[in-house]
Amino acid sequence: MSSETPSHKPRVAVVFGGRSSEHAVSVVTAGAVLSAIDRDKYDVLPIGITTDGRWALTSDDPERMTFADRRLPSVAELAESTEGAVVLPQDPSTREVVYTEAGAVPKVLGEVDVVFPVLHGPYGEDGTIQGLLELSGVPYVGSGVLASAVGMDKEYMKRVFLSYGLPVGPYEVVRPREWEQDPAAVRKKIVDFAGEHGWPLFVKPARAGSSMGISKVDDLSGLDEAIEEARRHDPKILIESLLRGREIECGVLEFEDGPRASVPAEIPPVSDHAFYDFEAKYIDSATGIVPAPLTDEETARVQELAVRAFDAVSCEGLVRADFFLQEDGEFVINEINTMPGFTPISMYPRMWQESGVSYPELIDRLVQAALRRSTGLR
Structure with missing residues (x-):
């Protein structure tokens, strides 16, 4: 069916898992996205990447994609086959996705209109999959190759921040x-x-x-x-x-007229943990305070800095910017995350929900922003 037909629903490939140490977080993020995306508006194709790099068709069951009972989920558990592999188009003139399996005729899965790569860490969030999608000519959610790579590498991220006059710690x-x-x-x-x-x-x-x-x-x-x-x-x-002060986070989302900042959140000190580590974030489900108890001036300042960081790195779609509010009242930017977690307890969707953008609307805005953009040099 032609994409010009009014009844056509854009097809979204949610790509998750991956080869990085954040594999399980990506699986949980994908589960939340699959739960929230509007199935009346979009067709959805879940594609998981195993820890060894195989692209697999997976179950579309968000209930299996959680940190239940302190268990780390994996794509291998969700894959429909241990042998088959999904192949993206390598010719920009087509967007057909193919499923291959040894000894069988390749199966065409249909065209994909946009990819939502909810991959965290290297081999996904760092510009690698973005480059692959650029070669394939398939639109995708989030930042392009350069912004993704800079956003992943904390050294060069800080160098860019400094060049734009943003405050960075030692x-x-x-x-x-x-x-x-x-x-x-x-x-x-x-x-x-x-x-x-x-x-x-x-x-x-x-x-x-x-x-x-x-x-x-x-x-x-x-x-x-x-x-x-x-x-x-x-x-x-x-x-x-060590930067002594309060941990403050702020979300940035691309609207039709440009990026806007959410209400900020605060990550309070966690008990039984030396700092806000993986266990505190995802296993013990430590939660932040949304909105952060800041003055109007502090809120406006951190929102301004978050959008400036988004623009400094040439980001697109979304960013979560993390700051320290120091004891002298000044903000220092710690880092940005170009594909923040979308788990049910993640701060990014919570900040936007508190800002008046529901989880399904957030997903919709990101997909629509990707559909408005074309691939190629940005």
């Missing part, structure tokens, strides 16, 4: 070759950094999310272990000083 970068060739020099660099900014320090992978691989280090004795833990997720790591 940090150091440890590149793979530095640690592999001269760990003593790296330790000295970090000790000097701590001497200037104080302990504790946070050691984190430069390109990971959901607080994966992050350690809070109180002194030199815990440094090597923290570096190796971060390097399990990314060979390049970041060292950051």
